[in-house]
Amino acid sequence: MTALSPVGTRIREPLVPRISAMLVMSVFTVYFLLPLWWLLVASSKDTGDILTTNPLWFADFSLFQNIGDLFAYRDGIYLRWLLNSVLYAGLGGAVATLLAAMAGYALAKYRFPGREFLFNVVLGGVLVPTTALALPLFLLFSQVQLTNTFWAIFLPSIVSPFGVYLARIFAAQSVPDELLEASRLDGAGEVRTFFTVSVRLMTPALVTIFLFQFVAIWNNFFLPLIMLRSEELFPVIFGLYNWNTQLNQIPELRSFVLVGSLVSVIPLIVTFLLLQRFWRNGLGAGALK
Amino acid sequence: MTTATPERTRRRVRVPHKGAILALFLPFGILFALFYLVPIGYAVWQSLLVVQRDGTFGQASLVFGGLSQYVLVFQSEAFWTSVVRMLVFGIVQVPIMLGLALLFALLLDSPLVRGRRFFRLAYFVPYAVPGVIAAIMWGSLLSPNLSPFTAITQNIDFLGADLVLWSIANVVTWVYAGYNMLIIYSSLLSIPTEIYEAARLDGAGQFRIAWSIKIPLVRPAIILTAVFSIIGTLQLLAEPQVFRSFSSAVTSTFTPNMTVIATAAIPNTNLAAAFSVVLALTTFVLSFGFLKYMQRKDKQS
Numbered sequence: 001m002t003a004l005s006p007v008g009t010r011i012r013e014p015l016v017p018r019i020s021a022m023l024v025m026s027v028f029t030v031y032f033l034l035p036l037w038w039l040l041v042a043s044s045k046d047t048g049d050i051l052t053t054n055p056l057w058f059a060d061f062s063l064f065q066n067i068g069d070l071f072a073y074r075d076g077i078y079l080r081w082l083l084n085s086v087l088y089a090g091l092g093g094a095v096a097t098l099l100a101a102m103a104g105y106a107l108a109k110y111r112f113p114g115r116e117f118l119f120n121v122v123l124g125g126v127l128v129p130t131t132a133l134a135l136p137l138f139l140l141f142s143q144v145q146l147t148n149t150f151w152a153i154f155l156p157s158i159v160s161p162f163g164v165y166l167a168r169i170f171a172a173q174s175v176p177d178e179l180l181e182a183s184r185l186d187g188a189g190e191v192r193t194f195f196t197v198s199v200r201l202m203t204p205a206l207v208t209i210f211l212f213q214f215v216a217i218w219n220n221f222f223l224p225l226i227m228l229r230s231e232e233l234f235p236v237i238f239g240l241y242n243w244n245t246q247l248n249q250i251p252e253l254r255s256f257v258l259v260g261s262l263v264s265v266i267p268l269i270v271t272f273l274l275l276q277r278f279w280r281n282g283l284g285a286g287a288l289k
Numbered sequence: 290m291t292t293a294t295p296e297r298t299r300r301r302v303r304v305p306h307k308g309a310i311l312a313l314f315l316p317f318g319i320l321f322a323l324f325y326l327v328p329i330g331y332a333v334w335q336s337l338l339v340v341q342r343d344g345t346f347g348q349a350s351l352v353f354g355g356l357s358q359y360v361l362v363f364q365s366e367a368f369w370t371s372v373v374r375m376l377v378f379g380i381v382q383v384p385i386m387l388g389l390a391l392l393f394a395l396l397l398d399s400p401l402v403r404g405r406r407f408f409r410l411a412y413f414v415p416y417a418v419p420g421v422i423a424a425i426m427w428g429s430l431l432s433p434n435l436s437p438f439t440a441i442t443q444n445i446d447f448l449g450a451d452l453v454l455w456s457i458a459n460v461v462t463w464v465y466a467g468y469n470m471l472i473i474y475s476s477l478l479s480i481p482t483e484i485y486e487a488a489r490l491d492g493a494g495q496f497r498i499a500w501s502i503k504i505p506l507v508r509p510a511i512i513l514t515a516v517f518s519i520i521g522t523l524q525l526l527a528e529p530q531v532f533r534s535f536s537s538a539v540t541s542t543f544t545p546n547m548t549v550i551a552t553a554a555i556p557n558t559n560l561a562a563a564f565s566v567v568l569a570l571t572t573f574v575l576s577f578g579f580l581k582y583m584q585r586k587d588k589q590s
Contacts (some may be wrong), residue, residue, distance in 0.1 A: 004402065013401055017495060021401035028393070029411050032467065035426045038437070055437030060397065097545045103317035103392050112304045118314070125325050130568035131524045131546050135553055135561055136328035139335060156324045164317060190309030219419040221527040226550065241527075244425055258429070259423045268417040273410065 036265075043262040047255045057144070066259045078260055080232055081239040085218055085264075087150075087237050092157035093214035097206055100160045100213075104167025105194060105202070109175060119168065125161035134222040141227065153235065154226040157217045163209040170205030171198070207278040218268065236264045305566045329569075336563035352560075358563035367542040372523075372571065374454065375544055379522040382458040387514055390469035391460070394507075396501045397470075398477040406470060409474070412467035424531035427460045432535045448536035455537055460528050465521070469514040476510035478504060512583045523572045528552075 034056075042050050043246070044063035053059040070078050107119050137156055141147045146155075177200045183193040205253050224238035234242065243253045304310070339354030362368060393412060396402050415423065429435045431447040447456045485498045488518040526546040533539045535559075546569045553561035 013495065018401050021399065022403070024392070025396060025402055025408050028389075029408065032412050032415055032463065033424075035430060035463070036418070038430065039426055041442075042437075051435075051437060085360070098567050099317040099320065102313040106310050106313035109307055110310050112310055122321065123324075125321065127520070127573060128325065128329070129524045129569060129572055131518055131526060132332070132572075133325065133328045135549055135558075135565050137324065137337070138330035139558060139562070140328060140331055157323050159317070159320045160328055161321065161325070163372075174507050190306050193311050194309075195312060215417070219421075219527075221419075221421055221530070222546070225526075226553075227529075237419050240425065241531060244531060253497075254435070255361050257425060259416060265418050265422055268419075269414055272413070272417045276410075 001277065039258060039262050039265075043259045045075055047252065050214040050258075051161070052253070063259075064227075065264060066255060070256050070259045070263070073256060075233065078236070078239065078256070078263075081234050081236040082264070084233065085237070088153050088157060089214045089217040092154055092217050093210050095158040096163060096213045097210040099158060100163030100209055101171075101202060101206055102201065103168045103195065104169075105166070105171045105175070105198060107249055108168045108171035109177075109180065109198075120240045122161045122164050126165060130220075132220050134226050137223070138226045147227050147230045148233065150233060153220070153223055153233075156223060157213075160213050160216075163213060169200065174201045174205070193278055204278055207275060211275055211278065214271075215268065236260070240264065243259040307494065332562045334566050335559055336566050338559050340559065353446065354559075358559050359567070362563045362567050365548075365560075365564075366553050368545065368548050368567075371545045371548050372568075375523055375525060378454055378458060378525075379519060380559065381455075382461060383518045385458075385523060386462045386466050387469060387518065389466050389471055389513060390514065391504070391507075393466070393470040394473040395503060398503065399476055399495045400497060410472070412470055412533040414467070415464050416468040418464060420460070420527040421531055423460050423464050424457075424528040426458055427456065427463070428532055428535040431456055435535075448532070448538065452536045453532065453536050457525075457532060457569050460520075461525070467516070469518070472514050473510045474505055478508045480506050484556055506552065508583075508587070515583075516580055519576050519579060520572055523568065523575070 015108065029204070038055055040063075041056060041058055043051065043066060044061050045059050046062060046067075049059040056102070103122075107115060107122075118195050133156070137152075138147060141152050148150050179197060179201075181194060183197055184190075186205070188196070218235070219237060224235055228234060228238065231239070231242075240257055243260070247254055337353060337355065338351045339357055340349050341352045342349050393408075395585070397405050397408060402408065418426075428448075430438065431442055433439070433442045433448070436442040447453060457462050480503065485493075485502050488498050488502060524546060525544045529539050529543045530547065533541075533543075541551045545564070549564045549568065551560050552564060
């Protein structure tokens with residue numbers, strides 16, 4: 001619990017508003033956390049217990065057994081999906097961040113004709129819904145036989161116009177021109193200066209860009225839906241979706257869907273909690289627009 | 290890396306560090322062109338073609354058909370039903386979600402609430418849950434066959450034709466309310482507190498401070514979240530697609546994007562491309578129009 005600031009305590013707020021405010025916040029805490037709590041509890045149960053025991057409390061705790069079964073199911077296809085997602089989102093997010101940082105930095109730190117035009121085109125890209133791109137991307141990729149490959153998901157994922165927008169704002173704020181001048185006098189090349197000096201100053205922004213792009217790729221649904229046929233290329237979210245559509249034919253998948261959902265969500269929640277101070281700055285920057 | 294020598298560039302407009310600018314911008318620029326601009330252009334081009342056959346069983350070939358696909362788009366009942374469905378969805382869900390987000394943000398920012406750090410995190414956690422997973426969870430909780438809360442779900446048909454749209458709205462609200470709360474909250478935090486200390490000393494209550502001072506100051510943040518929510522609503526895909534496993538009331542053309550996929554699967558890619566173009570334009574016009582409308586209202590007041 002956080003202590004009240006001295007400013008807040010100067011005038012004591014009346015009791016009724018205080019109690020009703022806490023009541024509202026508590027009720028919605030239940031709303032936001034209960035489904036996740038249920039998922040955790042359900043994942044820890046045998047298939048038979050899920051519907052017959054108290055849904056919000058543990059029966060015999062077999063979470064780790066269930067996770068083991070999930071990883072072993074059909075030669076570890078779930079682990080394969082998890083690994084795919086880490087590759088698509090981790091590697092894709094990293095490359096997207098680097099490209100966006102370079103482009104945003106170029107737009108922020110150099111003056112050249114057409115700079116504003118380029119920036120506006122990129123901003124327009126932020127407004128284009130990515131789902132509007134999925135179908136034409138599929139049509140284009142099928143012309144060059146790239147559908148149903150790793151690249152069909154990876155290549156579109158490394159372009160982040162929103163990242164360029166954030167990188168431009170942060171580069172303008174956090175990389176002083178004097179520093180670049182000093183670096184020029186030392187005889188360092190421009191690109192070299194970017195990689196040795198500027199990147200370090202932009203690190204908080206880069207973490208934010210990476211995080212948002214990582215989540216966007218991890219959660220992407222339209223692209224795998226339209227591009228992928230082979231199971232071994234699925235990202236984990238799409239694999240789980242696929243299992244969920246087969247529940248009526250293969251009921252024992254239900255337990256795997258629940259445990260798999262839990263396992264796929266935990267890394268995201270942990271990452272978000274660990275990197276809080278970074279993305280909160282990023283949200284603030286987005287709101288300044 | 291190449292750095293252009295001053296002598297060579299002086300003849301035209303002299304741009305210092307031209308080589309560095311190209312080296313830094315081009316990798317993104319080329320990929321942006323390949324995976325954003327080209328697909329958009331290609332979708333527009335595809336939407337202008339029609340399939341033509343020589344006789345009933347003749348060879349099919351693609352020929353330029355002008356705007357004939359767009360005539361079909363405007364005649365497509367399934368497409369417009371899905372667009373109107375999402376507009377109804379948005380008119381109800383977006384204000385509820387943003388109203389809640391604003392309420393939470395104001396409460397967090399007021400001295401009425403203790404344990405801010407905890408609430409902030411608890412409300413934001415659903416944003417880390419992918420839409421597919423959120424829909425699987427809520428679908429399981431609301432389904433009469435699968436839900437552990439049978440007392441409720443066997444009496445109220447959350448996944449029937451009447452309510453399923455609002456069950457999906459609940460999933461979207463659950464995922465995004467906390468995210469929008471944080472955007473509004475971070476904009477509340479940037480207001481200097483002296484502004485309302487004076488009002489507080491004059492005897493204004495927290496409600497009055499929120500209504501007359503805070504809400505007008507965070508209008509830009511609210512507008513931003515509204516624009517993003519409008520875009521998101523028209524693009525809705527993952528949640529209703531997952532709900533098809535739980536409910537037969539969700540048809541294959543329930544949302545505009547599902548209509549695009551169903552049409553492309555026929556396969557009628559040219560009509561699907563035309564749907565995509567119309568959908569992207571509708572989204573753009575709605576979000577951009579809302580933005581301009583709010584700006585004009587700002588100027589008037």
